[in-house]
Amino acid sequence: MPLDVQGTFVSQKINKIRWIPEEYIEANCFFTGSWDDDVNSIKVWTLESNQEEEDIEYPRPLSEFIVDGDVTEIQFVDSTKIAVSTSNGDVKLLEISVYDKKSPLREIHSWKNLHNFGLDQCSCTSLHILDGDIATIGEDGNVNILNSRRGEISYRIVGADSCSLHSVCFIKHTEVITGNLRGHMKIWDLRTNINKPAASFLLAGDEMAATCILNHPTQPHIILAGSESGSLAVWDLRVNSFPTTLLNAHSAGVTEMQFHPENPHKLFTSSVSGEIWDWNMEGMTKSTQGPDNQITTWLPLEEKNAMMVNSLMPPLHKPINTLHCDKGKIICGTDNEAVYLIKNFKY
Numbered sequence: 001m002p003l004d005v006q007g008t009f010v011s012q013k014i015n016k017i018r019w020i021p022e023e024y025i026e027a028n029c030f031f032t033g034s035w036d037d038d039v040n041s042i043k044v045w046t047l048e049s050n051q052e053e054e055d056i057e058y059p060r061p062l063s064e065f066i067v068d069g070d071v072t073e074i075q076f077v078d079s080t081k082i083a084v085s086t087s088n089g090d091v092k093l094l095e096i097s098v099y100d101k102k103s104p105l106r107e108i109h110s111w112k113n114l115h116n117f118g119l120d121q122c123s124c125t126s127l128h129i130l131d132g133d134i135a136t137i138g139e140d141g142n143v144n145i146l147n148s149r150r151g152e153i154s155y156r157i158v159g160a161d162s163c164s165l166h167s168v169c170f171i172k173h174t175e176v177i178t179g180n181l182r183g184h185m186k187i188w189d190l191r192t193n194i195n196k197p198a199a200s201f202l203l204a205g206d207e208m209a210a211t212c213i214l215n216h217p218t219q220p221h222i223i224l225a226g227s228e229s230g231s232l233a234v235w236d237l238r239v240n241s242f243p244t245t246l247l248n249a250h251s252a253g254v255t256e257m258q259f260h261p262e263n264p265h266k267l268f269t270s271s272v273s274g275e276i277w278d279w280n281m282e283g284m285t286k287s288t289q290g291p292d293n294q295i296t297t298w299l300p301l302e303e304k305n306a307m308m309v310n311s312l313m314p315p316l317h318k319p320i321n322t323l324h325c326d327k328g329k330i331i332c333g334t335d336n337e338a339v340y341l342i343k344n345f346k347y
Helices: 301-306
Strands: 004-009 013-019 029-035 040-048 058-067 071-076 081-086 091-095 106-111 124-130 133-138 143-147 152-157 165-172 175-180 184-189 199-202 210-215 222-227 232-236 245-247 254-260 263-271 276-280 286-289 295-298 308-311 320-326 329-334 338-343
Touching: 013 071, 013 329, 029 058, 029 071, 040 071, 040 081, 071 124, 081 124, 124 165, 133 165, 143 175, 165 222, 175 210, 184 210, 210 254, 222 254, 263 320
Parallel strands: 013 320, 165 210, 254 320
Antiparallel strands: 004 338, 013 029, 029 040, 040 058, 071 081, 081 091, 091 106, 124 133, 133 143, 143 152, 165 175, 175 184, 184 199, 210 222, 222 232, 232 245, 254 263, 263 276, 276 308, 286 295, 320 329, 329 338
């Protein structure tokens, strides 16, 4: 079946969108987080089709949770809990009912003013979660590690950067990587009390912001970073002084990246240029017999022309801020106040 793209006007600029996972079937409900509105919110939606057009599914709102400021990130802590960061420096832990998606989201913890310039508010720009630990970053250049079970701040790096941090990712339980406004990447060892990075390197030579960071689902030493210029950088952290591969991708900044949850060779990227792309990462990998008879997978710079990239829908005239994939369905949120559903994706 061909790809089926459906757009629905939702009257809000969508900054983050996330499927609510189901165990054995394709997801049918999702979260959205809005920005640049008089009143911003986290909404729960379900997809429904009417009798006249059974093939077309329309989002219908089920519940709404009002937040102060813009929603800057939504990440799952587990199948029923999400962590939400906002532009006023807050982080909230919210729970959705397993049985009734119409019931309002319940607040479990709230870390108020987590990121700030003293008395002045500043944005919590992003967060990432690993096994219940939440890493948050902000415009204040600080990094916090939150314990979602106890509602505590378990670790803090004050002044981790002299400028605004834009992206963060757990490498493992004891290490996080951050990217700042000028494209400086830093790895932090959470076992030490030293306020210095364990390693640092540049995204590229043009001092473009690192807008998002992602680690490979099956090779955690491989890190991908999207930049403000639209390029994609790939590192092997075993040799972390420079990107192994630098791909000229979108014509404007990369807003979000996600590997397909069931096929690690499929990567999706969205962009300020209004594009959403599907990358076949198999073209970037090569297996060799290592000295200890182990298969080593690496990403050769010279063969990047072998990359297979498909556009999943015609480019929009407004930024695509966010995307999320579940099995054969991809959903994305945009600045033209619409949600787009892509169905029948072969993975």
